[in-house]
Amino acid sequence: MDSEITSQQPKTSQVETKPKLNPNNRSFKLQAKNVDVFYDDFQAIKDISLDIVENSITAFIGPSGCGKSTFLRLFNRMNDNIDGFQMNGEIRIDNKNIYDESIKVEELRKRVGMVFQKPNPFPKSIYENVAYGLRIQGVKDEDYIENRVIESLKQATLYSEIEDSLDKQALALSGGQQQRLCIARALAVKPSVILMDEPTSALDPISSGKIEDLIHELKKEFTIVIVTHNMQQAARVSDNTAFLYMGNLVEYGDTQKIFTNPKKDRTQNYITGRFG
Amino acid sequence: MNIKEKIIEKVLALCALITILTTVGIIGVLLVEAVGFFREVSIIDFLTGTEWTPLFADKNYGILPLVSGTLLTTFIAIGVALPVGLTIAIYLNEYAPKRFKKVLKPLLEVLAVVPTVVYGFFALMIVTPFLKLFITDLSGFNALSPGIVMGIMIIPFVSSLSEDALAAVPDSLRQASYGMGSTRFQTAFRVMVPAASSGIMVSIILALSRAIGETMIVAIAAGQTPVFTFDPTVPIETITAYIVKVSSGDVPQGTVAYQTIFAAGITLFVVTFILNNISFWIKNRYQEKYE
Amino acid sequence: MGIIASISGIVVLAIFIGFVIYMGIQRLSWDFIVQLPSRFAEESGIYTAWMGTVWIMVFTTLISFPLGVGAGIYLEEYARQNRWSMFLEINISNLASVPSIIYGLLGLGVFVRMMQMGNSILAGALTLSLLILPIIIVSTREAIKAVPSSIRDASNALGASKWQTIWHQILPASFGGILTGVILALSRAIGETAPLIVVGALVYVPFAPQNPLDEFTVLPVQIYNWVSRPQEEFIINAAAAIIVLLGITFIMNGIAVYLRNKWQSKMEW
Numbered sequence: 001m002d003s004e005i006t007s008q009q010p011k012t013s014q015v016e017t018k019p020k021l022n023p024n025n026r027s028f029k030l031q032a033k034n035v036d037v038f039y040d041d042f043q044a045i046k047d048i049s050l051d052i053v054e055n056s057i058t059a060f061i062g063p064s065g066c067g068k069s070t071f072l073r074l075f076n077r078m079n080d081n082i083d084g085f086q087m088n089g090e091i092r093i094d095n096k097n098i099y100d101e102s103i104k105v106e107e108l109r110k111r112v113g114m115v116f117q118k119p120n121p122f123p124k125s126i127y128e129n130v131a132y133g134l135r136i137q138g139v140k141d142e143d144y145i146e147n148r149v150i151e152s153l154k155q156a157t158l159y160s161e162i163e164d165s166l167d168k169q170a171l172a173l174s175g176g177q178q179q180r181l182c183i184a185r186a187l188a189v190k191p192s193v194i195l196m197d198e199p200t201s202a203l204d205p206i207s208s209g210k211i212e213d214l215i216h217e218l219k220k221e222f223t224i225v226i227v228t229h230n231m232q233q234a235a236r237v238s239d240n241t242a243f244l245y246m247g248n249l250v251e252y253g254d255t256q257k258i259f260t261n262p263k264k265d266r267t268q269n270y271i272t273g274r275f276g
Numbered sequence: 277m278n279i280k281e282k283i284i285e286k287v288l289a290l291c292a293l294i295t296i297l298t299t300v301g302i303i304g305v306l307l308v309e310a311v312g313f314f315r316e317v318s319i320i321d322f323l324t325g326t327e328w329t330p331l332f333a334d335k336n337y338g339i340l341p342l343v344s345g346t347l348l349t350t351f352i353a354i355g356v357a358l359p360v361g362l363t364i365a366i367y368l369n370e371y372a373p374k375r376f377k378k379v380l381k382p383l384l385e386v387l388a389v390v391p392t393v394v395y396g397f398f399a400l401m402i403v404t405p406f407l408k409l410f411i412t413d414l415s416g417f418n419a420l421s422p423g424i425v426m427g428i429m430i431i432p433f434v435s436s437l438s439e440d441a442l443a444a445v446p447d448s449l450r451q452a453s454y455g456m457g458s459t460r461f462q463t464a465f466r467v468m469v470p471a472a473s474s475g476i477m478v479s480i481i482l483a484l485s486r487a488i489g490e491t492m493i494v495a496i497a498a499g500q501t502p503v504f505t506f507d508p509t510v511p512i513e514t515i516t517a518y519i520v521k522v523s524s525g526d527v528p529q530g531t532v533a534y535q536t537i538f539a540a541g542i543t544l545f546v547v548t549f550i551l552n553n554i555s556f557w558i559k560n561r562y563q564e565k566y567e
Numbered sequence: 568m569g570i571i572a573s574i575s576g577i578v579v580l581a582i583f584i585g586f587v588i589y590m591g592i593q594r595l596s597w598d599f600i601v602q603l604p605s606r607f608a609e610e611s612g613i614y615t616a617w618m619g620t621v622w623i624m625v626f627t628t629l630i631s632f633p634l635g636v637g638a639g640i641y642l643e644e645y646a647r648q649n650r651w652s653m654f655l656e657i658n659i660s661n662l663a664s665v666p667s668i669i670y671g672l673l674g675l676g677v678f679v680r681m682m683q684m685g686n687s688i689l690a691g692a693l694t695l696s697l698l699i700l701p702i703i704i705v706s707t708r709e710a711i712k713a714v715p716s717s718i719r720d721a722s723n724a725l726g727a728s729k730w731q732t733i734w735h736q737i738l739p740a741s742f743g744g745i746l747t748g749v750i751l752a753l754s755r756a757i758g759e760t761a762p763l764i765v766v767g768a769l770v771y772v773p774f775a776p777q778n779p780l781d782e783f784t785v786l787p788v789q790i791y792n793w794v795s796r797p798q799e800e801f802i803i804n805a806a807a808a809i810i811v812l813l814g815i816t817f818i819m820n821g822i823a824v825y826l827r828n829k830w831q832s833k834m835e836w
Contacts, residue, residue: 291635302669305676386580387580393787394787489666548664
């Protein structure tokens with residue numbers, strides 16, 4: 001079974017960008033151009049190019065080990081510290097190559113927030129968790145910080161639940177609350193892009209649902225890229241979907257189309273659950 | 277901002293560099309003084325002479341009496357620590373109930389935190405008088421009593437390292453042994469101990485190195501008489517005790533007598549250095565085996 | 568048989584300690600704590616000795632704590648996995664098993680003679696600092712390793728610089744573990760005798776030290792001094808001083824174990 005699949009390597013991983021990905025001629029927020037990623041001798045990403053439009057939600061799907069997380073982490077350079085990491089090609093945000101020498105990684109990450117697979121609040125109070133991003137930027141104005149903390153918590157639909165206990169330890173919150181706290185933490189520094197790496201995989205269905213609703217809300221202000229292994233989730237929340245397999249971009253396009261009428265057999269097989 | 281980060285990294289690197297400087301300093305200090313010493317004394321005489329009298333009018337610089345004293349106390353200590361420590365390790369790993377283990381391990385560690393000068397007092401004031409009840413011609417200073425006390429001190433050393441080694445043996449091996457109808461005892465001694473032998477070797481070698489370098493117990497209870505002997509009942513002197521003896525007095529810098537402590541020190545350093553590196557070597561090979 | 572072996576060492580130690588207490592308790596009094604040493608055993612106290620110990624420990628802490636933690640952070644967070652860091656690591660574990668008296672010779676050669684500090688508190692504290700540095704480095708690294716990498720990722724993803732992440736997240740989260748290691752290392756230093764004798768602590772010090780360049784003696788050296796005298800009265804003094812030294816050592820270890828347990832239960836996120 002498996003060998004049959006691997007034997008059908010796609011001839012090309014280049015996928016043309018359809019105009020319908022960009023219906024209102026909005027500018028491209030994120031762009032990948034001929035990106036290869038290597039970990040020492042292992043090639044994790046093979047010549048991927050793709051464009052993501054502003055204020056949209058894009059889902060990366062694919063079996064584990066397909067490179068979707070690696071690909072996501074290229075957009076805030078979280079792979080940089082991994083031993084043996086090497087990259088060719090360009091990643092552009094607002095038409096600027098973020099791997100250019102003039103780019104400071106810290107500055108980049110202030111503009112590109114990230115939410116992780118497992119909720120990872122700092123072992124501090126709820127308030128300090130959200131304030132952290134501002135504090136490390138050197139913001140001293142406590143009134144401003146307090147405003148941002150409350151605003152971000154509201155935006156992450158967490159505020160009403162914890163209003164009276166901002167001084168409580170973040171680790172005392174439930175898993176779903178912790179994850180929304182992590183989202184609030186990312187929002188506090190006013191990023192324009194939010195990367196989410198399987199943000200609900202460690203949560204129960206109800207908490208997951210809340211996060212999905214939240215993601216939908218956030219789309220108005222942010223460009224969101226989400227990695228998920230949950231096909232229904234991708235279908236529910238995203239505008240566009242990219243299917244990755246063994247480091248190749250197999251198919252990329254409108255989510256509706258991908259899930260109802262995929263062009264490639266491999267995509268069809270994957271979304272119908274025949275492998276992966 | 278970036279400059280601040282760079283400076284911090286450099287400062288931290290400097291902290292780490294101190295450890296290298298320490299090693300360089302140790303080797304440098306020992307070498308410089310020892311070279312001065314070996315200009316006066318031939319290295320052959322030093323390594324083969326059986327008389328050590330650098331502070332007397334009739335000077336002899338043969339290190340063998342100090343070496344024999346060191347080896348004697350060391351082997352007595354290992355003779356105590358190895359069987360007891362190994363038994364404890366096997367017991368903790370194969371027999372002991374979890375609760376008991378949780379109490380016992382920190383208690384054993386207490387043995388290792390008692391200052392050595394206190395152990396020296398024990399050896400001189402308690403163990404020697406006690407042993408005299410059985411060995412009537414035991415001298416007030418001797419190798420036996422400090423050797424035994426040193427052995428007690430390094431029990432937790434042997435037991436914890438050996439226990440780690442036993443715990444690293446895959447459980448499948450134990451299951452296989454039980455599956456063939458072996459008893460607990462057979463499993464422990466025929467399967468587990470041989471499988472963990474390299475780790476146990478490491479614990480023995482490190483214990484050896486520890487015992488050779490131990491100072492206060494022997495300085496207090498073994499005597500300060502360098503004689504070339506392997507009789508555990510008479511006063512002897514170890515390398516470490518000799519260094520303490522000379523340091524306690526006021527020996528002027530630059531004299532051969534002053535340099536002797538560095539010559540003795542470099543001997544000690546070389547021996548422990550070799551032992552430590554043998555243990556590294558075994559440890560590395562042994563870790564590869566299970567990966 | 569396993570049980571017998573397991574508790575034999577502890578039982579023997581308990582007997583030893585009981586003996587020392589029996590022997591020394593009669594001498595233990597307020598006067599013993601506040602009196603200066605004297606030629607006459609009955610009038611001798613440990614005032615200069617424990618004052619020396621306090622001075623030495625303060626300076627040893629001031630020197631070894633930042634150096635050890637700094638080196639630990641460097642090795643765990645900055646050093647790349649290459650031959651150089653391998654060499655550093657092997658070197659540190661080698662230093663950890665160098666006999667303490669060798670550190671005494673190092674201190675004698677470098678601090679006392681070369682840098683002309685004489686038999687001073689500073690020379691003694693520097694020597695002990697180098698001696699316990701490997702212990703502090705190793706425990707710092709263990710404590711940092713125990714901080715989950717998700718914390719580091721979260722901080723980095725918010726645009727924190729490396730040092731900001733270390734300072735605001737890693738160090739607070741690992742502080743309990745680091746502190747435990749430092750206290751254990753210091754409790755080792757407090758009982759060290761041989762290296763301090765070699766750097767010259769075995770001198771008659773009539774007064775408590777006033778500044779870091781003064782000559783000094785410490786409790787364990789005072790004990791050695793008394794043990795090596797033939798008169799019974801001095802031996803009793805030694806026993807009394809041992810009670811004090813053991814008390815301090817056990818209390819420090821108790822604190823360390825308590826902190827470790829507290830920290831370990833906190834570390835289960």
